[in-house]
Amino acid sequence: MTTTETPGTLARILDPSNRADPYPLYAELRRTPVAPQEDGSYVVSTYREITELLHDPHVSSDLRNQTRPVPSAVYTEGTQEFINTDPPDHDRLRRMTMRHFGPPHSAGLVDGMRPALTATIGRLLDGLADKPQIDVVDEFAYPFPVGVICDLLGVPPEDEPRFSQWVIRISELVDYNPSLDPPEKLQNGTQALGDLHKYLGGLVESHRSRPGDDLLSRLATDDGPDGRMTDEEIVTTATLILFAGHETTVNLISNGVLTLLRHPDVLQRLQSQPDLIIGVVEELLRYEPPVQIVPWRAAYSDVTIGDTVVPKGAQIMLMLASGNRDPDRFHEPDRFDPSRPDNQHLGFGGGIHLCFGGPMARLEVQIALTEFFRRLDNPQLVTDPPPYRRSPILRGPLHLHVGQG
Template sequence: MSANESLKNALFTEEFTQNPYPVYEKLRQSEPILNLKFPDGRYGWLITRYDEAVAALKEGRFIKDITKAYGAEHTSVFSTNMLFADPPDHKRLRGLVQKGFTPQRIADMRSHIQDIADTLLHEASAKDTINLIDEYAFKLPIIVISEILGVPTEDQDKFRVWSNSIIGASNRETSEEVAQHMHEFIAYLKDWFAKVRENPGDDMISQLVMAEDQGDRLSEQELYGVVTLMIIAGHETTVNLIGNGVLALLEYPEQRKLLQEQPELIHGAIEEMLRYNGPVEFSTSRWAAEDMEFHGVQMKKGDLVVVSLNSANRDAGPFEHPDLFDITREKSQHLAFGRGIHLCLGAPLARLEGEIAINTLLRRYPHFELQAGVDELRWRPGMIVRGVEEIPLALHPES
């Protein structure tokens, strides 16, 4: 078996999911644009080195709209949004949502997000041990994005179940359970949109639905896609930013101590958390729009292209000592939120939520401890997010 065949076999295994970085390092050195079979059965190219990753994320000859590559029968009800669109549709769809994520609007949310963090950690104080993911890292961003969108409080937990199913389906055939969750989600959205049409509010969903009702730019299919993207992307990135960030601080106690002593370092700390073990493992799919050469590799029209964002962020070319976690690292051009026209729209909100969540945890419970071995934590399977399912923490509030 060749070295590269051995590396292909190491990809997407349970061991790889636990710690993909040794495999990534070998791939960056031996074959940074690798042709392979992905877990869902599709063949395509995996890009692992930083320079090629940046070029791929900005390459106009790679398209995001699957219907252009394989026809409309391959699309899904959730994929008609700006993340899976090409110009000019991309600009139109992104523009609809961008109004809700202006820098000023996000800055105005700081005190409210702080109140949410304080409330959640106060509720946790009655327990000796908490699951950081379920009781804090998930709850904070889902509350925030739900309030922006207008999701009723009592329905927020449903969105986690549906979101996990949609993301989990990214690396396997759709199971009966996943199909059922998708059906429930569509039915919920259809009912929700109908209620909004009768009684619109000042939330973002009301604005989008009413714009569509007034003959503006959203079709029914686009409405499903845009709302789904905002619900999933609006909390999944932050859940794993908080979880992975806390794990990095536990792994590097001297960095944790430094941040506790100098909480103003939180901006750089968040950027390093995003780089070191980012919340989004892989980019969403792209396809070659034509036969082409890309960085010395011959690609055929319709070829699938996926970028490993986390591998690019561990490349020793742009990042000195990339496998070390250093919150004082010089500002880095990491790819955690992508690059080019598909740069994550919610990145400023995720950063703000991460800053508040982690600094508040450090301030209120400075002696928290992990109640498991790091190697015992189970990382979520899938081809999109990177995060653990649980983080059991002893808070030690009286220490």
């Protein structure tokens, strides 16, 4: 019979003061793979159980199926993206997006971006070359994916500064805590989201009348087997691509720089064996995943997980970062090993909601880390551990100061 996990373990994981190293707490949590909480939710922390639930058709991703109220910073009626929907709506919208985002219909899209990505990284590093100290987050990891996604969507270069400001304000909603933050933070983020949606709606109309070789143009003019997306569906899909792609990539780059500087032996191998970067990024997705928790799943009906029955509508929290360090699945899980065999990590989730932007994120981070350590002169950590963002869901440094020379 499953019992509640050690009192306070989840609360300590969610506590920002433990953000720098939550992994001992995840190990404590794994003693009870499926842990019921006092508020009626269930926390799942082991690899096998997480994987089963990611593939279980009885588990819903639709936030409207939650019996507990979802915070307004997470969900607002009428703004549902397909990552928070279930089949058949999810499958239809995902198919319609993937036709223009990857194989089999757009097989060369991601790899064709390699020259542009390398050039963008080069320009960023040119501006950092003479600085004795840089903030990897603010000056490197953060601006890179915004520019990439703007180019992918077809945002005019002159509008990128406005786009970046909206991203900053909306991203703060991820860390919003009504007991700690002023209400203006929520209001500003919500206003920015509304402004972004209005802007994207106008851009969709413009691209439909004068289509180009960009994702918004393709979505606005495509009449494929599933028909055409509505303007609202295009806007919410573009918003999903922007934030899922941006936040994941920022954290993955920042965590990558930090992890490699903490493991000079691996960094030395990478510098002498550039092809190792593929294994480095995959191991980063396991060892320091940018998305640590999937917090809002619900059961369509009573679901049995191990020897625990989760009742219909109960909130289910999937602790991806814990599953990635599960010793029953990974040998020496707390060791950073880019040569790890059979590295089927949970860094991009799994099942029907497996991150469809994963190939692009992988390529961005491979190029970013390779060029960062090739171009910078003897980079060294200034502060370790760095300060972290408050969010336990999207975990990454708030700032990462690195000296060079």
